[in-house]
Amino acid sequence: MTQTPALSLRDACVDFGERTLWNGLDLDVMPGEFVAVLGPNGSGKTTLMRVLLGMQKLTHGTAEVAGKPVGHGSRNVGVIPQQRPLPEGTPLRARDLVAQGLDGTSWGPRFLDPRRKRIDARVDELLDRVGATSYADRPVWTLSGGEQQRLRAAQALATDPAVLLCDEPLLSLDVAHQEEVTALISAQAKQHNAAVLFVTHEINPVLPYVDKVLYLAGGRFTVGTPDEVITSESLTRLFGRPVDVVRVGQRVAILGGDDHTHHEHDHEAPEDNA
């Protein structure tokens, strides 16, 4: 029996006026697969996430989640959005933010809720999984960017979504936590059969885990296994100029392709769990 892809794009194209972000994009992500989306600033990585969330229309082509056209608010899709600091005074503790991934809200008389014990136990388990137990009761706005990002990961994993869209979840994490969060998301793919699309500028923390790489650049793309895509030949072809992939032990550096720096967006990133 052929399995239905968790995510599927066919001949997908997004144009903004004269500018084509990508065109003719075919991509299937199967349940349990971990796909990294790489590419320079402005190559259309976040736009791809927005397409899959039904927030951005394709110019042509199709985008499906679990065999159905994308739409708003699929309960089967978890999102770890790009980092945005939570405003000062946000009246939530760390554990409340994680609980929102389960019950959608932390307001109201939860002490009357018969499910409370189960919800609290699940939140404790999720906090533990992302290493956030020690700050579970702190107000979220007093936490560092990295600490807040770990809570967003816990929130996105709360319902064991079939699809996990991660938009630069490693930003503002230190190397140890980059590895931890990537391992956690990979475990979600392998143990819970989640399809993961993971946008990142940090290639090295994800390389040990990824099944496929989608590399976007200059209106074009290439897709394949890391060994197929992360090579001097493949990236030189994609960028249309000399690119060197240098391997030092387990690590790679891409020279001449992507500056791998991040810039602030002039548009909204995907919202938290729909």
Ligand SMILES: Nc1ncnc2c1ncn2[C@@H]1O[C@H](COP(=O)(O)OP(=O)(O)OP(=O)(O)O)[C@@H](O)[C@H]1O
């Ligand atoms: N709604 C829109 N209308 C016009 N242009 C847009 C719109 N959304 C995004 N863009 C432009 O499309 C390009 C791709 O944006 P996108 O955010 O997808 O890139 P990215 O690969 O995620 O970049 P980064 O690495 O900086 O996060 C950018 O130049 C952006 O300004």
